[in-house]
Amino acid sequence: MSLTTSDVQKIARLARLAMNPTEIEAARTQLSGIFELIAEMQAVDTNGIAPMSHAQDLSQQLRPDVVTESNQREAFQAIAPQVENGLYLVPQVLE
Amino acid sequence: MKWEIVIGLEVHTQLSTNTKIFSGASTAFGSEPNTQADAVSIALPGVLPVLNKGAVERAIKFGLAVGAHIAPRSVFARKNYFYPDLPKGYQISQMELPVVGAGALTIQVEPLSGNAKPYEKTVRITRAHLEEDAGKSVHGATQGLTGIDLNRAGTPLLEIVSEPDMCSAAEAVAYAKALHTVVRWIGICDGNMQEGSFRCDVNVSVRKPGEPLGTRREIKNLNSFKFMQQAIDYEVQWQIDTLESGGKIQQATILFNPDTGETRAMRSKEDAHDYRYFPDPDLLPLDITPAMIETVRATLPELPTTKRARYTNEFGLSAYDANSLTSSREMAEFFDASVSIVGAAQAKLSANWLIGELSAQLNRDGLDIAQCPINAAQFGGMLARIADGTISNSGAKEVFRALWSEGGEADAIIEAKGLKQVSDSGAIEKIVDDVMAANAEKVAEYRSGKDKLFGFFVGAAMKASQGKANPAQLNEVLKQKLAG
Structure with missing residues (x-):
C-alpha cells in the first residue's frame, strides 16, 4: 500500500504538524515503507493464534484506591508558561 | 405517514x-x-x-x-x-x-x-x-x-x-x-x-x-x-x-x-x-x-427490580407504590425497616404513609429520605399504633408532626397529648346520646328522611369526643341509635 500526498497531509493535520511540501514527500516515502512492512506481516498465516493486545504476556496490576499524592501545584506551575489564580493559561479556545 | x-x-x-x-x-x-x-x-x-x-x-x-x-x-x-x-x-x-x-x-x-x-x-x-x-x-x-x-x-x-x-x-x-x-x-x-x-x-x-x-x-x-x-x-x-x-x-x-x-x-x-x-x-x-467477580457479587444489595417484584407479589402493593418505594435505596430500606416493625400485613399502611405524609413533608422541607428527621423505628412505632386502633388517622397526623419537629417516641407522644382514641363502647354511646339529646329537632328531620344530616351527627359527636372517638365505632353506634 502506498500513501498519497493528501493521506500524509491529513495525518499531519490530525497530529497538528505543520509540514512543507518537501517534508511531506519525505514522510510519504517513510510511512509507505512502514505500510509495506505491515502488509508483509499481515500476509503471515495467523489462523488459530489468539490476537495479542500487548507485547508482554502479562496482565495489569491493580492499585488500591488510596490517596498517595499530595498537592504539588506550586512545583508544577513553576515550569508552566503562564498561570493565574492556580489555573494553567492557554490561548483562548473557541467553541 | x-x-x-x-x-x-x-x-x-x-x-x-x-x-x-x-x-x-x-x-x-x-x-x-x-x-x-x-x-x-x-x-x-x-x-x-x-x-x-x-x-x-x-x-x-x-x-x-x-x-x-x-x-x-x-x-x-x-x-x-x-x-x-x-x-x-x-x-x-x-x-x-x-x-x-x-x-x-x-x-x-x-x-x-x-x-x-x-x-x-x-x-x-x-x-x-x-x-x-x-x-x-x-x-x-x-x-x-x-x-x-x-x-x-x-x-x-x-x-x-x-x-x-x-x-x-x-x-x-x-x-x-x-x-x-x-x-x-x-x-x-x-x-x-x-x-x-x-x-x-x-x-x-x-x-x-x-x-x-x-x-x-x-x-x-x-x-x-x-x-x-x-x-x-x-x-x-x-x-x-x-x-x-x-x-x-x-x-x-x-x-x-x-x-x-x-x-x-x-x-x-x-x-x-x-x-x-x-x-x-x-x-x-x-x-x-x-x-x-464473586467477591464483588457478594457486596451487591437487593436490586430495585427484585424489590419491586417482592413488594407487588408478597405485599400486594400496586406497581405505582412499588415504583415509588424503590426510587432510591434509602427509601426502600426505610420501607423494609418499618414493615419489619409493623408486620407484612400492614405493608400497605406503611407504603401509604411513606409515599404520602412523609414524602410530602420531606418535599416541603427540601430534604432527602437520607436526611429524614424521623427514623424507621419511630415511624414504625407510630404505624403500629394506627394498626392496633390506638390512634385515629387524624391523631396519627399529630403524632407524626410531633415526631418530625421534636423527635421522641409515638407511645409517649400519644400519652402526653392524650391522643388515645376512645374505643370504649359505653363511652361512645354516652357521647352519641348527649349529641342526640341536644339536637332533638335534627334527629326528627333525619328520621323523616333527611339522610344528609348523618354527616352533621358524625361531626358533632367527634367534636364532643375532642376528636378521640374511634371513627368506625362512632359511625356504627350513630347509625344504630339514629335508626331509632
Whole structure:
C-alpha cells in the first residue's frame, strides 16, 4: 500500500504538524515503507493464534484506591508558561 | 405517514472512588484549581498510569446489576484528539474489548401526555467501559486566554452505552432515571447531576416505519432530566421539519440551550470522529478472574427490580407504590425497616404513609429520605399504633408532626397529648346520646328522611369526643341509635 500526498497531509493535520511540501514527500516515502512492512506481516498465516493486545504476556496490576499524592501545584506551575489564580493559561479556545 | 423516533443514550457516570483511575490523586469535588492535579493528571513526560482497583470493582458491580457479561480480559485504548483540557493529547478509554458487555435494564415509562397508561419496557445495554475524564476549561477570566483546571482530569468514568431502543422522550427520560437509580443504589456513583457526576449524551434520529435508521445527531452533555426531555422534543421536531421540507440531516454534535429551548450544532469538523484508537502500550490487558467477580457479587444489595417484584407479589402493593418505594435505596430500606416493625400485613399502611405524609413533608422541607428527621423505628412505632386502633388517622397526623419537629417516641407522644382514641363502647354511646339529646329537632328531620344530616351527627359527636372517638365505632353506634 502506498500513501498519497493528501493521506500524509491529513495525518499531519490530525497530529497538528505543520509540514512543507518537501517534508511531506519525505514522510510519504517513510510511512509507505512502514505500510509495506505491515502488509508483509499481515500476509503471515495467523489462523488459530489468539490476537495479542500487548507485547508482554502479562496482565495489569491493580492499585488500591488510596490517596498517595499530595498537592504539588506550586512545583508544577513553576515550569508552566503562564498561570493565574492556580489555573494553567492557554490561548483562548473557541467553541 | 407518521415518523418513528429512534433514541440511544451514552451516559457518563463518575465513579465514587477516592482516587483517580490511573493515579493516587484525590477526586474530592470543589478543591482549589489544580491542587489535585498530580504528575499523571497533568501528563508530565515519563509518568505511567497504574489502574485503580476501586474503579474496576465498580465497573464489575454495574455489570452484575444489569445482568451483563463481565469480560475476563479487557483492553485500554488511546482515543486521540487535541484539546487543552486533555494534556496527554489522548484519552485513555476502552474500544474493542470493554470491561462490561451486553446487559439490559427494565424501565417504567410514564407517558408525558394524553391518557396513555404507564408501561414497562426493557432497554438493551450495549456495553459499558472504563475511561478517564478530561480537565475543565475556564473561559473569560483573562482576555484572549483560557484557564485550565486539571483537578477533574483522570477521574474515573464508566460510560454506559444503550442500544437505540427508545422511541420517545418519555422512554429516554425513564431509562436515564432508571440508570441514575441503579448507579446510586449499588453505590458506584453519587449521581450528583449539578456536579457533573451523571452526564447524558442522547443520539436522536427519525425515520419512516420500516425504513433503515435515519442519520443521527448527538445532543451532548445533558445534566437534567427536564432538559433532556425538552432537548429531545425540540430536536425531533427540527429533524421532522427539515426532512419534510426536503432537507437532509447531517450527522453532527449539538448542544441544548436551556434558555431558548433550542438545539444547535456544536461542531461538524470533518476530522471530529477520526480518533485513531489503538491499544495503550502503557497498560497491560485487564484480567478479571471469576473469584474477583464473586467477591464483588457478594457486596451487591437487593436490586430495585427484585424489590419491586417482592413488594407487588408478597405485599400486594400496586406497581405505582412499588415504583415509588424503590426510587432510591434509602427509601426502600426505610420501607423494609418499618414493615419489619409493623408486620407484612400492614405493608400497605406503611407504603401509604411513606409515599404520602412523609414524602410530602420531606418535599416541603427540601430534604432527602437520607436526611429524614424521623427514623424507621419511630415511624414504625407510630404505624403500629394506627394498626392496633390506638390512634385515629387524624391523631396519627399529630403524632407524626410531633415526631418530625421534636423527635421522641409515638407511645409517649400519644400519652402526653392524650391522643388515645376512645374505643370504649359505653363511652361512645354516652357521647352519641348527649349529641342526640341536644339536637332533638335534627334527629326528627333525619328520621323523616333527611339522610344528609348523618354527616352533621358524625361531626358533632367527634367534636364532643375532642376528636378521640374511634371513627368506625362512632359511625356504627350513630347509625344504630339514629335508626331509632
